[in-house]
Amino acid sequence: MKFFNARMNASQHNTEPPPLATTGPNPAPSSCPKGTAAAARPIWRRLQALPALAGIILVAILLSPHASDGSNIFLETGNLTDILRQVSVIGIIAVAMTFVILTAGIDLSVGSILALSTTVVAMALTRWSPPVGDAGHIALAIGAALAAGAAVGALNGVVVSGANIQPFVVTLATMIGVRGLAKRLTDNANIDIGFGRDVAAVFADFINQKAVIIGSLLVMAAVFWLILDRTVFGRYVRAVGDNERAARYTGLPIARVKIWVYTLSGLLSALAGVIYAAENHQGNPNAGIAYELDAIAAVVIGGTSLMGGKGSVSGTLVGTLILGILTNILRLNNVDSNVEMMVKAVIILVAVAVMAGRKAE
């Protein structure tokens, strides 16, 4: 409860909750517990998964096969950037999922939103001809996809905060419904964003570059880290997950926080979908199945607690990297992809056990 005392001290006569996404002044952390005042917590506390990442990188280097000229294949720039590119889609979803899980919620519909986004962007690029140039057409198509994702996310948020239904159930329903919508839009067919000179090809060629894809992940991670650590809204997100009842008594705008959090999750899933469509040259209503599980795994390995209130965007990035490097080193050694899944499962369990142990210390 100390967190809320600190906030009250800082704005004693202010009964109206401050607006959401502004950068508010940090209250003097005189009696704030470790988990809440960002300035007081040293960086190695926040990046709990960092030793694990270092360990995995070390093992990857040791176990990497060697090219005919003796060089370490894992450490090749091409391979390292491959890994970053391969984790970007899940990584972007995981960044927003961090926020959702920090509020002690969950979003199972991210994979379906990704699929919807790929179909919307593919349809907008191939079946629609607005009277604007190529760049404008691409911008409108991406905008449409992002809007669709944000709309679904907002719907999730409204139902979670309004009706008294658990996020698991709400997003489970959306997961199924949105998948159906995506399939209905294209009659369960895929829409090829082909090769050639049309606007769809321009879109695919531009977005499907390592720099753009990895850049998107890093930009989203930076933006969301800023929001979480440096804005009042970020504090509210943690507060709602940490202790919702106390947050309600303090007068925090819980409904608005939740709606925003799920909207952002939908928005980023849609962004991931736009990238997926460009990477695969295809709008695919069956894309993204089980992606929510990969995203949640990345968030959890990164140290975010499913109980809410505790976690970080940087942790999620580290978790995503751990999974990506793991997959890469197993593939470089031609380990059967089914064994790959079993190894992933063990890593997830061990990571969570370690985090739980940490919390008790």
Add this chain to the structure above:
Amino acid sequence: MSKRALKFLIVTQLGLLTACHSSKSGPANEARQYFVAFSQCNNAEPYRAAQNALMTKLWAQHTDVKFVISDAGQDDNKQIAQIETFIREKPDLLIVAPNERAPLTEVMGKAVQAGIPVICLERDILEPNYTTYIAADNRAIGRMAAQFIVDYLTKKYGRPQGNVVQIRGLLGVEGEIDRNDGAHEVFARYPDIKIVHDAVADWIQAKAKDRMVEALRANPHIDVVYAHNDPMAIGAYLAARELGREHEMIFVGVDGLGGPNGGIKKVMDGVLAATFVYPLCVDKAVEVGNQILRDPNFKPDKIYTLHSTMITPQNAAEAYKQFTFAE
């Protein structure tokens, strides 16, 4: 570092070491070792499992070849990532069975650019990003199947008329498109032969069973089910049998695999009225692949087209012996 984090690291390291070392091959030798990588799109389909088995068997005959198969589980993104990783390992030959045309085109181009010989197996991509493409003529299969159906209906009713249910595979695959278009070329000439239900079951038997139940409920009378592969035809048969209507119609599939679970046996058992042997393309792939590996001057044809045979109860027993490989 805390005790727990240390424990985590140790467990992780042990796990990775076990997983990686259990799949490492034998002792290094002075003779030239060839590394052949095969990116399979989906091990779960019986046709592809047969491809894998035959491919492994044929490459094992060459002791200087290390042969590896990766399974993408029908996931385009996974297959792209797996091929990218193979490219890093610089194989002497890369064989790819692409999951879908558009997503895989670019990464196979990257493999070609990296100087790796690429064999595109059985399914086409949008651009010729390969050294050679080995496939069967799916359009001809579509035409043969449709002609068989026309002949059957003409015999049944005295004229070419009837209700046909079509069950299709993954729509993004050229083979699927060809099996559909080839059949429609023939059906278009007979306006009284109607496609009353057209469903997509992604090559999977379980999905086909569900789609067929819907078709059975929607149509009181069906004469023929034309499924674009045998597992889907079998799924349709199971659905019809559950509703007691399996004698109302005949089932036609494609693949014609040997062995006790294949389509040929189903024709012998009377489940399928006909199937069409869809060549595994593996014999040709290994033959051409070997030449690519060993003969630096060998220039393969850009496309090798293989032909199909129709299997009916008349020739099924003979075909079964021919197409069933000893394990």
